[in-house]
Amino acid sequence: MNTATEGHDVRIRELEERVQRYETWVERITKVCEDAVAGELESRLVHVDRAGDPQLERMLDSINNALDAVDAYVRESRVSLDAASQGKFFRRFVLKGLRGTYRHAAETINGASQTMAQRTHELAEASRCRDRVANEFEAFLQHVVESVAKAAHDMRESSAHIGSSVDGSAKEAVSAETAAQQLAGEVQSVAAATEQLSATAGEINRQITESSNVARGAVEEAQRTQSTIGDLAKLSQTIGGVLRLISEVAQQTNLLALNATIEAARAGEAGKGFAVVASEVKNLAKQTSKSTEEITRHINAIQTTTKASVDAIGRISQTIEVISATAQHIATNVEQQVVATRDISASIQRAAERTDTVARGMGYVSSATHATADSISELDRAAQSLETHSQSLRAEAQRFLATIRCETSGT
Amino acid sequence: MQGNLVRSVRLTGRERFLGADELIVTKTDLQGRITYANRVFRRISEYSEAELLGAPHNIVRHPDMPRCVFKLLWDTISSGREIFAYVVNVASNGDHYWVLAHVTPTFDDKGAIIGYHSNRRMPERSSIDNARALYAQLNAEEKRHSSPARAAEAGLAKLNALLSQAGQTYEQFFFTL
Incomplete structure (x- = not known):
C-alpha cells in the first residue's frame, strides 16, 4: 500500500516536473515564435x-531547424539579389541544403537572376553599340564643327585682312583723289600761267615788232640823213670849185694890179693916182685870196666832218640793222615760243581733263572701297554667326550625345 | 583554454560527410563565440550543446586550414560582407569533414553588425580537391614565417597574387573552385 502510494507520489512529482519543464519550454517557444513572426x-x-x-x-530542434531554413532562405535571397543588383550574376542563390518550397522559390529567383543577367548583357551590348555610334557621331561631328569653326575663323581672318587692305585702298584712293584734285588745281594754275605766258609773249612780240619798225624808220632816217650829208658834201665841193675860180680871179687881179702899178710908175705924176687905185685893187685881190683860202680851209673841214658823219651814220645804220635783224630773230623765236606755249597750254588742258577723269575714277574707287568694306563687315558678321552656330551645334550635339549616352544632366 | 582543446585533438585522418540536403547552422557573437549550434553541427562535430555554447568557433579548426583564409574571413564579415569558403573542420574525436561555409553578418534595425551566422553545406568533391591544392600553396607560404600574424599576412599576399594573376576577385575565384 505504502509502496504503491509512494510510487504514485513519485510518478505525480515526475509528471509535475515534466509539466513544469514543458511550461518553461512552451514559454520560450512562444517567445521565439513571436520573434520569428516579428521578423526577428x-x-x-x-x-x-x-x-x-x-x-x-x-x-x-525541429523548431530551430524550421527557423534555420527560413533564416537561410532570407539570407540567401537578400545576398544573391543584392549581388544581382550590383551586376554580380555569378553569385547565385545557393540551392544546396534547401528543400521543398524554399528550393522552388530559390530556383525561381535564380531563373529571374539568369534572365536579368541575360538582359543586362544585352543591355550592355546595346549600350556599347550605342556608345560606339555616339563616339563615331561625336568624332564626325567634332570633325565637322572643327572644319566649320576653322573655315569661319579663316573667313574672319581673310575678311579682316581684306578689310585692312580695303582700308588701305580707301585711304590710298582718298589720298589719290585728293592728290588728283590738287593736281587738277595745279594743272589749272599751270594752264592759267601758260595762258598768261602766251599773252606776255604776244605782248613781247608786238613790242619787238614795234621796236623793229622804229629801227627800220631810224635806218631810213639815217639813210636820208646820209643822202642829205652827201648833198652837202657835193655842195661843198661845188663851193670849193667856185672858190678856186675866185682864187684864180684874185691872182689874175693881183697880177693886173702889179702891171697897172708898173704902168702907173712909168706914167710918172700922171700915173700917181692910178698907182693908188692899182695898189687898192692889189690889196683887195690879196684879201680875196686870203678869204678864199680861209673858206677853202672851212670847206675842207666841213668836208672832213661830213665824211665822218656819213661814216658814223653808216655805222649807226649798220648797228640799227643788226638790232633790227636781232629783233626780228627774237620776234621769230618769240613767235615759236608762243606756238610752243599754246601747245603746252593745250597739253596741260588735256592733262587737266585727264586728271579730272583720274579724280572721278578715284572717287569711284573710294566709294567702291567703302561698299567693299561694308560687304566685308557683313562677311565678318556672317563668319561670326557661323562660329556661333557651330558652337551651338557642338553644344546641342553634346546634349544629344549626353542624352543618348544616358548621362545625367549636370555631370 | 579552448585553443588548448583544439590542439589536444588527435587527428584520425578519417573523413566524415555532410548529407546533401543537410545544413550546419551556427551563430556567434561579435567575438566569434558560439551562441547557437544546430543539431547537425552537434552531431558531425561530436560536441554537446553545452560544450559548444560560449566556445570560440575555432573549436573545430583543422591544422590544414591556412591562417590567411580565416583572416580574410574575419576581415570580410567584420566589414559587413558575406564570404564563402571551403573549410575542413575537425570533430572532437579527431575525424575531419569538409564544408562549404557561407558566413554572413547579422544586422540590427539600424544596420549595425550584432553577430555572425554561418551556414555550411556539402561541397562538391572536385571543389574540395581544388581547395586542398590551393591551401597547400598558401600553407607553404605561411610556413616560411614563424609569427602567426606575419604568416597570415604572407598567405593573404600570396592569395592576392594568385587572384591578380587570374584577374579575378575572391568572389569570382571562389565560384570557380
Missing part, C-alpha cells in the same frame, strides 16, 4: 539538451 530570425531555442526529454528535444 535570430532567436533560437538553446540548451535543448537540458530539456531532459528526447521527444521535447526533437520538437525544439
Whole structure:
C-alpha cells in the first residue's frame, strides 16, 4: 500500500516536473515564435539538451531547424539579389541544403537572376553599340564643327585682312583723289600761267615788232640823213670849185694890179693916182685870196666832218640793222615760243581733263572701297554667326550625345 | 583554454560527410563565440550543446586550414560582407569533414553588425580537391614565417597574387573552385 502510494507520489512529482519543464519550454517557444513572426530570425531555442526529454528535444530542434531554413532562405535571397543588383550574376542563390518550397522559390529567383543577367548583357551590348555610334557621331561631328569653326575663323581672318587692305585702298584712293584734285588745281594754275605766258609773249612780240619798225624808220632816217650829208658834201665841193675860180680871179687881179702899178710908175705924176687905185685893187685881190683860202680851209673841214658823219651814220645804220635783224630773230623765236606755249597750254588742258577723269575714277574707287568694306563687315558678321552656330551645334550635339549616352544632366 | 582543446585533438585522418540536403547552422557573437549550434553541427562535430555554447568557433579548426583564409574571413564579415569558403573542420574525436561555409553578418534595425551566422553545406568533391591544392600553396607560404600574424599576412599576399594573376576577385575565384 505504502509502496504503491509512494510510487504514485513519485510518478505525480515526475509528471509535475515534466509539466513544469514543458511550461518553461512552451514559454520560450512562444517567445521565439513571436520573434520569428516579428521578423526577428535570430532567436533560437538553446540548451535543448537540458530539456531532459528526447521527444521535447526533437520538437525544439525541429523548431530551430524550421527557423534555420527560413533564416537561410532570407539570407540567401537578400545576398544573391543584392549581388544581382550590383551586376554580380555569378553569385547565385545557393540551392544546396534547401528543400521543398524554399528550393522552388530559390530556383525561381535564380531563373529571374539568369534572365536579368541575360538582359543586362544585352543591355550592355546595346549600350556599347550605342556608345560606339555616339563616339563615331561625336568624332564626325567634332570633325565637322572643327572644319566649320576653322573655315569661319579663316573667313574672319581673310575678311579682316581684306578689310585692312580695303582700308588701305580707301585711304590710298582718298589720298589719290585728293592728290588728283590738287593736281587738277595745279594743272589749272599751270594752264592759267601758260595762258598768261602766251599773252606776255604776244605782248613781247608786238613790242619787238614795234621796236623793229622804229629801227627800220631810224635806218631810213639815217639813210636820208646820209643822202642829205652827201648833198652837202657835193655842195661843198661845188663851193670849193667856185672858190678856186675866185682864187684864180684874185691872182689874175693881183697880177693886173702889179702891171697897172708898173704902168702907173712909168706914167710918172700922171700915173700917181692910178698907182693908188692899182695898189687898192692889189690889196683887195690879196684879201680875196686870203678869204678864199680861209673858206677853202672851212670847206675842207666841213668836208672832213661830213665824211665822218656819213661814216658814223653808216655805222649807226649798220648797228640799227643788226638790232633790227636781232629783233626780228627774237620776234621769230618769240613767235615759236608762243606756238610752243599754246601747245603746252593745250597739253596741260588735256592733262587737266585727264586728271579730272583720274579724280572721278578715284572717287569711284573710294566709294567702291567703302561698299567693299561694308560687304566685308557683313562677311565678318556672317563668319561670326557661323562660329556661333557651330558652337551651338557642338553644344546641342553634346546634349544629344549626353542624352543618348544616358548621362545625367549636370555631370 | 579552448585553443588548448583544439590542439589536444588527435587527428584520425578519417573523413566524415555532410548529407546533401543537410545544413550546419551556427551563430556567434561579435567575438566569434558560439551562441547557437544546430543539431547537425552537434552531431558531425561530436560536441554537446553545452560544450559548444560560449566556445570560440575555432573549436573545430583543422591544422590544414591556412591562417590567411580565416583572416580574410574575419576581415570580410567584420566589414559587413558575406564570404564563402571551403573549410575542413575537425570533430572532437579527431575525424575531419569538409564544408562549404557561407558566413554572413547579422544586422540590427539600424544596420549595425550584432553577430555572425554561418551556414555550411556539402561541397562538391572536385571543389574540395581544388581547395586542398590551393591551401597547400598558401600553407607553404605561411610556413616560411614563424609569427602567426606575419604568416597570415604572407598567405593573404600570396592569395592576392594568385587572384591578380587570374584577374579575378575572391568572389569570382571562389565560384570557380
